[in-house]
Amino acid sequence: MNEISTIEKTVLSEYKYGFVSDIEADEAPKGLNEDTVRFISAKKNEPQWMLEWRLKAYRHWSRLAGEEPKWPNVKYPPINYQDIIYYSAPKQKVDLNSLDEMDPELRRTFEKLGISLNEQKRLTGVAVDAVIDSVSIGTTFKVQLAELGVIFCSMSEAIQEHPELVKQYLGTVVPITDNYFASLNSAVFSDGSFCYIPKGVRCPMELSTYFRINAENTGQFERTLIVAEEGSYVSYLEGCTAPMRDENQLHAAVVELVALDRAEIKYSTVQNWYPGDKEGKGGIYNFVTKRGICRGESSKISWTQVETGSAITWKYPSVILKGDNSVGEFYSVAVTNNHQQADTGTKMMHLGKNTKSRIVSKGISAGVSNNSYRGLVHVSKKANNARNFSQCDSLLLGDKCGAHTFPYIEVKNNSAIVEHEATTSKIGEDQIFYCNQRGIDTETAVALVVNGFAREVMNQLPMEFAIEAQKLLAISLEGSVG
């Protein structure tokens, strides 16, 4: 169990923003070419078919070279893909820095988040697959899960031990040619999580991964694949933190979810990557492709996300509603402050009959940040009786920030009912006055209103995340009231 406590310490106790674990990394040389892809594949001792798959993705990506998507409502200097280390694995002898060595500033933030050591212990009821710089260094609760036939391991392990499952599902939801960053990820992904729930099993605990970008100049290319067999259920948590850095770091992950007949997958994310400092220097570029497919009838996929971090977020967790009577949900709170930019939303592709989707998106902008919702609801010709309801609300704090909405609604079936509504407003002076009058200072009052505004989404989060997310909201907006 010594290894587990190590993970807990790494992952939870240092659950902080800026702070570099001095782990000696086994790195690939900087830059990207076919050899890098071969190096990664060889390093991970992958079978031939995997290497070929990666190379195919790489070749597609290099054909696209330089043609990053330009349509998102975000601005950033061009990324030099040759200046990134694509593989970095921590050596097994993990040298842990303890809490005492932590930057006092960070320590305070840590306390504000309320993740005390005791609480962390309490949180260990959660199975943790910890990913430090691309390689899973350990997985807990594996035995318990194995009894039920649930496979929860790192992607590299899955490629070794369950190649048939990986081969069957990998790239079926997000093909290697899907988009620029998905191709890049397919070529160089270093690790990630793999989760397989067998037929009829209700996963007894929340599965969880903590991502953590660590070594300097290391792009994080995670690949997650979750397959829920007929009649199964799983709830998956993903949390992200990254240490403070001056240089921008690229994070281009791919998440694929497959739900078969009557299966349900609930995927929750709390993302608080380093957003850059007050002048907009540094921060993570979070360019993620997340997509789920409701392949079987009456299946359900639900995305919940709380996005408070990253300098730039580019992320559209989507659901392809292929099976009849399937359901897709998207609940999101995106907070941007200072110079952060977020372009996030969802896509609901209604293909099967009687499919339903629900979108609730809450955007909060402060400082000089820009927050965009971009969503697509597509009802195809055969999707009889499709139903969608979308709601996206924006809250503006401060007069220099921007809130934008780009909903696309494409309906090709006349039995569909699609509704979309959006509002933009600021916190009412009367609301603040009401609080002030009762002795609540303005900053707390704003936090109160913001929490109320985001409640609908917060309620969707599992307990462990909800408390943390609520505090994160308050921290991200600190100092934005003036």
Place this chain on the structure above:
Amino acid sequence: MNTIEYFKERFDLLQSVHKDSGLDIIRQKAFNTFNKMGIPTTRHEEWKYTRISGLFNKEYQFPVTQTATSLSQKDLDAVRLPGHEQASELFFINGLFSFPLSVVRSEALVVMPLEEAAKNEYKDIVSKNFGHSSNYLKDGINALNTAFVQGAVFIHVKKGQIPEHPIYIYNITDARSGNILSQPRSLMHISENAQVQIVETYTTIGLEESFTNQVMEIIVEKDARVEYYKIQNDASHTNQVSTTHIRQVGKSYTHTVTISLDGGIVRNNLNVVLDAEYCEAHLYGLYFQQGQSHIDNHTVVDNVKPNCFSNELYKGIIDDNATGVFNGKIFVQPQAQKTNAYQSNKNVLLSDTASVNSKPQLEIFANDVKCSHGCTVGRLNEEGLFYLQSRGISEKIARSLLLHAFAVDILEHIKPEPIRKYVDKLISERLEFDIT
């Protein structure tokens, strides 16, 4: 095929024929833009759902100089709208303003060819306002219109005056002997304290194809009030891109209603710039499409100054294989605090093969604002149908009744009575619904 080379040749001809018109510099600029950007394709975000590049695969005639029309009085009478006896009537034939055919029936109006206005006492107004919309028209198709500006009209409503009856503008394309590309252009200036109602229609005579690429700019001064009605009910072998650009430069009121009932590919760009405090803008639209037609309404409300109000409601009924597209943008610039902007788009699909693409869009850079948008797509309310049927009304009539009621929300905003009745009649006929 009308290639860039062809346009270049025509452009050089135009520039040599109409020298010193005072407009050649802006034409040259626009042509350079067109040369660079070409006809927009569906890769262009603004044209994602509307493909017009295919329309340029065929040869169009397009007149560079004014010639006497061969249309008979009967042809002209056929396009006239009810109430024309009192209204001021302006005719465009193949995109060129026809001075001899037009009749101005109000002392409050000054109407003259734009080339003339660019040289006489109105030249300050023209030079200040003509082409001001170029910032908002960043695509090749609008540049194409500006590059070939000629036979354009300048309309001026005198300070403090109110013409008693509306201005009717007829855009006639004579496509009896070949495909026609017509590019009408107008500049309207509504002076301080003036009011005006404008009604515009489009008619193609003849069976060859026509493509209308129109640009209209309207400047609204302080305390002025403008009502603008666009009625599109042209044949299905006609296509058009129609751009109306309104700029409210003083505290003023505008009211636009766009009715699209037929046509091949119809694209409307309606841009309203609220460039003064306390402006008010109302935008209404109704599209009722059937057959293979394609209607695309793009609107922009740009709030530049504080304390403005805008309200937008577009409703659509799509039948058969028709397609409806709606894109409504609301921009709130950083200084435009206290903006109130509302937008709503409602669609009814009547057939299995009809489709709608809607994109209501908000881009907000100020915090003290109230903005909202809503969008719905669905079919007729089953409960409503059942209710009517349970009271002995046949399903067919019940449907017509509900659809008519759906349309009336927009129709009631058409203020000139003869026009409202005329449009209502067109819709009722299509619904086979007797209003009496």
